[in-house]
Amino acid sequence: MIGSPSQGAVDKPHVRRLKRYGPLLDEDVAALEARLGRVETYPAGKNLELTGSPPMFLLSGWACLAHSLRDGRRQILAFLLPGDGIGFDLLTRSQRSVEVLALTPLKVRRAQAGFAAGTERLGRVFAGAAAAQQGRMIDQMVRLGRQTALERMAHLLLELHSRLAEIGEVRGETFHLPLKQEILADALGLSLVHVNRTLQQMKRDKLIDMRGAQVTLLDRSALEAASDQSS
Amino acid sequence: MIGSPSQGAVDKPHVRRLKRYGPLLDEDVAALEARLGRVETYPAGKNLELTGSPPMFLLSGWACLAHSLRDGRRQILAFLLPGDGIGFDLLTRSQRSVEVLALTPLKVRRAQAGFAAGTERLGRVFAGAAAAQQGRMIDQMVRLGRQTALERMAHLLLELHSRLAEIGEVRGETFHLPLKQEILADALGLSLVHVNRTLQQMKRDKLIDMRGAQVTLLDRSALEAASDQSS
DNA sequence: CGCATGGTTGAGAGGTCTCAAGAAAGGTGG
DNA sequence: CCACCTTTCTTGAGACCTCTCAACCATGCG
Numbered sequence: 001m002i003g004s005p006s007q008g009a010v011d012k013p014h015v016r017r018l019k020r021y022g023p024l025l026d027e028d029v030a031a032l033e034a035r036l037g038r039v040e041t042y043p044a045g046k047n048l049e050l051t052g053s054p055p056m057f058l059l060s061g062w063a064c065l066a067h068s069l070r071d072g073r074r075q076i077l078a079f080l081l082p083g084d085g086i087g088f089d090l091l092t093r094s095q096r097s098v099e100v101l102a103l104t105p106l107k108v109r110r111a112q113a114g115f116a117a118g119t120e121r122l123g124r125v126f127a128g129a130a131a132a133q134q135g136r137m138i139d140q141m142v143r144l145g146r147q148t149a150l151e152r153m154a155h156l157l158l159e160l161h162s163r164l165a166e167i168g169e170v171r172g173e174t175f176h177l178p179l180k181q182e183i184l185a186d187a188l189g190l191s192l193v194h195v196n197r198t199l200q201q202m203k204r205d206k207l208i209d210m211r212g213a214q215v216t217l218l219d220r221s222a223l224e225a226a227s228d229q230s231s
Numbered sequence: 232m233i234g235s236p237s238q239g240a241v242d243k244p245h246v247r248r249l250k251r252y253g254p255l256l257d258e259d260v261a262a263l264e265a266r267l268g269r270v271e272t273y274p275a276g277k278n279l280e281l282t283g284s285p286p287m288f289l290l291s292g293w294a295c296l297a298h299s300l301r302d303g304r305r306q307i308l309a310f311l312l313p314g315d316g317i318g319f320d321l322l323t324r325s326q327r328s329v330e331v332l333a334l335t336p337l338k339v340r341r342a343q344a345g346f347a348a349g350t351e352r353l354g355r356v357f358a359g360a361a362a363a364q365q366g367r368m369i370d371q372m373v374r375l376g377r378q379t380a381l382e383r384m385a386h387l388l389l390e391l392h393s394r395l396a397e398i399g400e401v402r403g404e405t406f407h408l409p410l411k412q413e414i415l416a417d418a419l420g421l422s423l424v425h426v427n428r429t430l431q432q433m434k435r436d437k438l439i440d441m442r443g444a445q446v447t448l449l450d451r452s453a454l455e456a457a458s459d460q461s462s
Numbered sequence: 463c464g465c466a467t468g469g470t471t472g473a474g475a476g477g478t479c480t481c482a483a484g485a486a487a488g489g490t491g492g
Numbered sequence: 493c494c495a496c497c498t499t500t501c502t503t504g505a506g507a508c509c510t511c512t513c514a515a516c517c518a519t520g521c522g
Contacts (some may be wrong), residue, residue, distance in 0.1 A: 067373050069459045075376040077369060096366050135327050137368060138308060142298050144375035145306040145420030149478075180500065189376030191479055196502060212487095228300045380510075411468065422511055427470060 013167045014057040014109075017083030020166055021128025024121055031118040036109040048086075048100040054111045055087030061106035062178055066099050066186065076187035078136060079103075079160070083167045088115075089130035104178045144189045147228070149198045152188045155227030157208065161217060173217040177210075244398045245288040245340075248314030251397055252359025255352055262349040267340040279317070279331040285342045286318030292337035293409055297330050297417065307418035309367060310334075310391070314398045319346075320361035335409045373460060375420045380429045383419045386458030388439065392448060404448040408441075 015029055039059065042048060048063070063080040077098065080086055086100060086108070117123035139159065143152040157177075164175045181199070185192040202208045207223055209216040217223055246260055270290065273279060279294070294311040308329065311317055317331060317339070348354035370390065374383045391408065395401045412430070416423040433439045438454055440447040448454055 067369060067460075069373070069377060071459065073377045075373045077372055096369060098369065137372070138298060138327060138329065141308050141368070141372055141375060142300070142306045144372060146300060146304045182500085192500095193480080193502090194478055197478090200502080228302065413468085423468095424470090424512080425510055428510090431470080 013059060013083035014085070016167055018122075018125045018129060021132065022121065022125040024125060028119050028121050028125075032122060035112050035115055035118065037112065038109070040108050040110060042102045042106040042108070044102050044104050044106075046102040046106075048102065048106075048108075050087050050098070050100055053087070054113050054115055055085060056108040056110040058082055058084050058086060059107040059109060061102065061104040063100055063102050063106060064183070064187070066101055067097060068099065074186045075189065076183065078133065078140065079187070081160075081163050081167070082169070084133075085126075085129060088126060089133060103183060140187075149188070149190055149194055150201065151226050151228060152190070153184070153195070153198050153202065154207070154223040156184075156188060157215065157217060158220075158223055158227055173220065175215055177213050177215045179213075244290060244314035245316070247398055249353075249356045249360060252363065253352065253356045255356060259350050259352050259356075263353060266343050266346055266349060268343065269340065271339050271341060273333045273337040273339070275333050275335050275337075277333040277337075279333065279337075279339075281318050281329070281331055284318070285344050285346055286316060287339045287341040289313055289315050289317060290338040290340060292333065292335040294331055294333050294337060295414070295418070297332055298328060299330065305417045306420065307414065309364065309371065310418070312391075312394050312398070313400070315364075316357075316360060319357060320364060334414060370460065378459070380419070380421055380425055381432065382457050382459060383421070384415070384426070384429050384433065385438070385454040386460060387415075387419060388446065388448060389451075389454055389458055404451065406446055408444050408446045410444075 015024070015032070018024060018032075036057065040056075042061075044061075058080050060082050062082075063086070065077040065080065066074055067077060068074045080100075088111075117126050136159065139155065143155055147155065160177065161170060161173070161175055164170045169175060179187075181195045182192050184190075185195045188195065190198070199208075199210065203210060205222075207217075207219050207226075209218055246255070246263070249255060249263075267288065271287075275292075289311050291313045293313075294317070296308040296311065297305055298308060299305045311331070319342075348357050367390065370386065374386055378386065388408075392401060392404070392406055395406045400406060410418075412426045413423050415421075416426045419426065421429070430439075430441065434441060436453075438448075438450050438457075440449055
């Protein structure tokens with residue numbers, strides 16, 4: 001439908017995502033592509049190495065950043081979706097013991113060692129992407145610190161829907177959520193059991209529908225009211 | 232004692248803090264100073280404007296970044312201590328409704344409009360400071376999502392002691408904590424009442440001592456064991 | 463002295479957790 | 493195509509951590 005002669009019918013997910021944060025000309029896209037290596041794949045459950053390795057773009061699949069405590073408790077800090085950069089900003093390459101975990105099979109493209117943005121427009125767009133990532137971390141802190149289980153879940157589902165919509169991975173209010181309840185629990189600071197009960201309740205209350213990994217937001221206004229956040 | 236001929240006996244707090252993240256020559260310090268305006272002061276409780284205004288250094292006093300929900304719940308995202316930059320990184324100037332709140336009377340120095348790091352060494356040091364800030368945000372997420380009240384408090388007190396030690400504001404294990412329990416509550420995702428009880432218990436257990444706003448870490452190894460975080 | 467602010471304490475409610483057991487779903491080999 | 497095993501989800505019951513409400517105490521200040 002929307003003709004985009006130079007890049008084929010649809011941009012690749014990382015390009016599509018980056019364009020949310022500012023205009024990119026074909027030359028910018030070309031400069032970026034030239035700096036990226038070939039596609040690598042990882043299986044679900046794989047722990048990606050970040051320290052010392054160049055940054056990369058996530059082409060397909062879901063990953064997360066997580067920090068584990070000695071006794072096994074784990075906190076997921078952020079979800080990484082197709083199109084997201086990994087290791088470009090300070091967050092994802094901080095020296096701390098932050099793991100990058102593949103939640104589904106992944107396709108990534110590593111950048112060259114010594115990667116730099118290249119063009120000025122690319123730099124601005126990268127900064128925008130990093131700022132967006134930071135904003136999501138703020139949302140996460142508010143969820144964890146000041147919201148109830150139902151509010152946290154509602155807010156996270158809305159965030160994921162919105163991010164997936166940016167890369168064309170929603171159908172209306174429906175999207176694929178490839179996360180075990182254990183993962184949701186570690187992201188939301190809840191127990192697995194309580195995540196389950198919270199989802200049950202949201203289904204009973206007709207806020208959402210879940211068939212397998214397909215989630216549908218049935219009552220967006222109620223979800224938004226629940227998730228508050230005033231942002 | 233330690234002679235530092237070019238800058239007087241002791242560096243200003245922001246210089247001292249920045250030097251934690253890499254070497255700075257006198258010319259770097261001079262370049263930085265040249266870009267900073269004169270000292271401004273704000274009273275405790277004042278809500279500082281960030282949007283659209285240039286970044287600044289906090290010379291003295293404590294501030295915090297916070298996000299409020301519509302119903303009045305508030306989450307404090309980070310504490311800002313003397314020597315910290317405000318608005319240099321993406322975090323502190325994100326477009327979101329993040330407030331900067333003076334917790335004590337403040338002295339700050341604004342940077343010029345269009346501020347840039349200036350020298351390469353300064354740029355590296357600024358990046359290091361931003362990374363440190365991000366690391367603290369990760370700690371905060373882990374606290375909020377996966378730690379108990381006592382663990383959160385222990386971890387925060389250790390963080391504050393360590394940061395204050397960097398700028399010479401500790402005497403051994405003792406430091407000045409100018410925070411109301413209400414503020415601690417909003418930082419730790421707890422109720423004011425529970426913060427009080429948690430502090431009482433830590434005093435009973437001889438983990439800490441508090442006389443007024445003076446806090447002493449009595450049992451560092453127990454505090455570290457409690458705060459876990461394995462980082 | 464009286465008020466305002468911040469800290470302390472008690473009691474009961476409620477949200478979330480842990481433990482435990484089953485049910486459902488998905489993959490694999492025969 | 494089925495039996496079986498593993499993984500994931502679901503549900504119940506009781507414990508526990510933290511919350512809310514409410515009162516009271518301590519301190520500082522005009």
